[in-house]
Amino acid sequence: MVKNKIIFLKYVRSHYLIVTVLLGIVMGLGLAYLYLKRPPSKNGSFIDPIPPHYIVHTHVNTNAFLPKISPVVPLNKVDLPIIMYHYVEYVKDKNDTIRQRLDTNPYTFEEELKAINDNGYTTYFVKEIPEILEGKIKAPAKSVVLTFDDGYEDFYTDAFPLIKKYHVKATIYIIYDFIGRPNFMNAKELKEVADSGLVEVGSHTLDHAYLKKAKLAYATSQIVNSKKDLENLLGLKVETFAYPFGAFDEQAINILKEASYSAAVSEIYGSVQTPDNLYFLSRIRSGFFAGSEANTLKALQTVR
Numbered sequence: 001m002v003k004n005k006i007i008f009l010k011y012v013r014s015h016y017l018i019v020t021v022l023l024g025i026v027m028g029l030g031l032a033y034l035y036l037k038r039p040p041s042k043n044g045s046f047i048d049p050i051p052p053h054y055i056v057h058t059h060v061n062t063n064a065f066l067p068k069i070s071p072v073v074p075l076n077k078v079d080l081p082i083i084m085y086h087y088v089e090y091v092k093d094k095n096d097t098i099r100q101r102l103d104t105n106p107y108t109f110e111e112e113l114k115a116i117n118d119n120g121y122t123t124y125f126v127k128e129i130p131e132i133l134e135g136k137i138k139a140p141a142k143s144v145v146l147t148f149d150d151g152y153e154d155f156y157t158d159a160f161p162l163i164k165k166y167h168v169k170a171t172i173y174i175i176y177d178f179i180g181r182p183n184f185m186n187a188k189e190l191k192e193v194a195d196s197g198l199v200e201v202g203s204h205t206l207d208h209a210y211l212k213k214a215k216l217a218y219a220t221s222q223i224v225n226s227k228k229d230l231e232n233l234l235g236l237k238v239e240t241f242a243y244p245f246g247a248f249d250e251q252a253i254n255i256l257k258e259a260s261y262s263a264a265v266s267e268i269y270g271s272v273q274t275p276d277n278l279y280f281l282s283r284i285r286s287g288f289f290a291g292s293e294a295n296t297l298k299a300l301q302t303v304r
Helices: 002-036 097-102 106-118 126-134 153-166 187-195 216-234 250-258 293-302
Strands: 082-085 122-124 143-150 170-174 199-203 240-242 263-269 281-285
Touching: 082 263, 106 153, 122 126, 126 143, 126 199, 126 263, 143 153, 153 170, 153 187, 170 240, 187 199, 187 216, 199 216, 216 250
Parallel strands: 082 143, 082 281, 122 143, 143 170, 170 199, 199 240, 240 263, 263 281
Antiparallel strands: none
């Protein structure tokens, strides 16, 4: 009797083991079949389909969970001071504090030009900066850009003769509707300046407009029409722009690009220019030089 029980238990165990193995094989084949039946992705691999009701739509900035990476260093950048002038004259009205604040007298201006020339600096137009950044123009370490805002008559009477004397390049930004007004250059003077080959003419809007947060139609008219009007008057291409009051926003930059301007200058302090700030190039005020040759050189060498 006992012997029969032992035989029976051995029989059950052996068949249980066989059944267990067979079940495992069947389950494995089933899983393999389901795996191979999954839909393929575009690149041919298999993906797990996710039911639509399990997809979570969120406004959370997932980039916040990514590791912080240092900004990409621009492929090209140059240390190129762009000097900003307004008036170049001896101010007679001592009560005109704005003119005095924005003025560089002719003696000081000539000292600055002498320092630039005597120490081997090369001058460029603003319209040449894109090509400098692209490597098409090889600008030496000692390079500088001279800019004049507004188109005052003293540019013609005081600054222009010195520009010709020292044979330097300059860029002047014209407020189109102010041409011929008192204290501003007239059309004949402007044409002479533009034809000299030493002066690039750029736009400073139609009437010195404040562009930051301006209505689209207004900003477009100021930027686009001032360019067209100057080009029709002078018979040349206007390529660069200066923001009145140094005020601009993304809308203004987009309008400039659509109007085929190649660059724009701002009033942001500094001298390092990159492709990233091509439409808000940094400048330094002429008063930074404090009037002597030594200070001019020190400023050009230290400003960043």
